[in-house]
Amino acid sequence: MELYFEVRERQYHPNCTASAIPSRSDLTRVNTTAHLLVGTVVFGRANSRNVSIAAVLGALAPDISLYIMVCVSTLILNIPAQIVFDELYFSDSWQRVFSIDNSIVLWGVLLGIAWFRKRPVLFAFAGAALLHILTDFIMHHDDARAHFWPLSDWRFASPISYWDSAHHAQWVAPLEGLISLLCGVVLWGRYVKPVVRACIVAAVIVELLVIRQWLIFF
Helix, strand or coil, rough: CCCHHHHHHHHHHHCCCCCCCCCCCCCHHHHHHHHHHHHHHHCCCCHHHHHHHHHHHHHHHHHHHHHHHHHHHHHHCCHHHHHHHHHHHHCCHHHHHHHCCCCCHHHHHHHHHHCCCCCCCHHHHHHHHCCCCHHHHHCCCCCCCCCCCCCCCCCCCCCCCCCCCCHHHHHHHHHHHHHHHHHHHHHHHHHCCCCHHHHHHHHHHHHHHHHHHHHHHH
16 A cells, blocks of 8 residues: 555656657666576476476566556556656565565575475575576665665675676677577577477567667667
């Protein structure tokens, strides 16, 4: 409820009108496809459909709350994307949500439980999520999150960013594209079903297009 009222307040606040200049703030700054490719390479298994699905879902998990809140804000509450990403994204209520589903501590505990209990599906899920968070930890500057909640609210402002050219994205983004392409090649050789291969190709294409957007607009 607190999140809802904060969004509504910002929607009708006179200072929260959309800029006449289109915002560069949108979901192209989210790097989910690269996380999906890398997480599936590391934790997916060709001989286990459930483990592979768990790896995909785990790689996606840390970004789910962001997609939900952005969709609710822009599609239901009709809040301009510029306000969503430049203001609401950094609000206390949104950051509180991110600190939970992007916590290295919480996902690390879940990974440890999965390893101790010998649960390969849970291990792939938690492992892919933790790998996602660790890569975010080293590649976010202004948009860093409190990855050590509930032990600390400290945020690490990394000197590098995968999307912001002010923090070396012109070098990081092409490297990330190369890694994503290599992951696509590995996954193509690992999975032979046409529908899976089609998803792999689609993920690589989306990732390369997103990187192109970063290099042009950011």
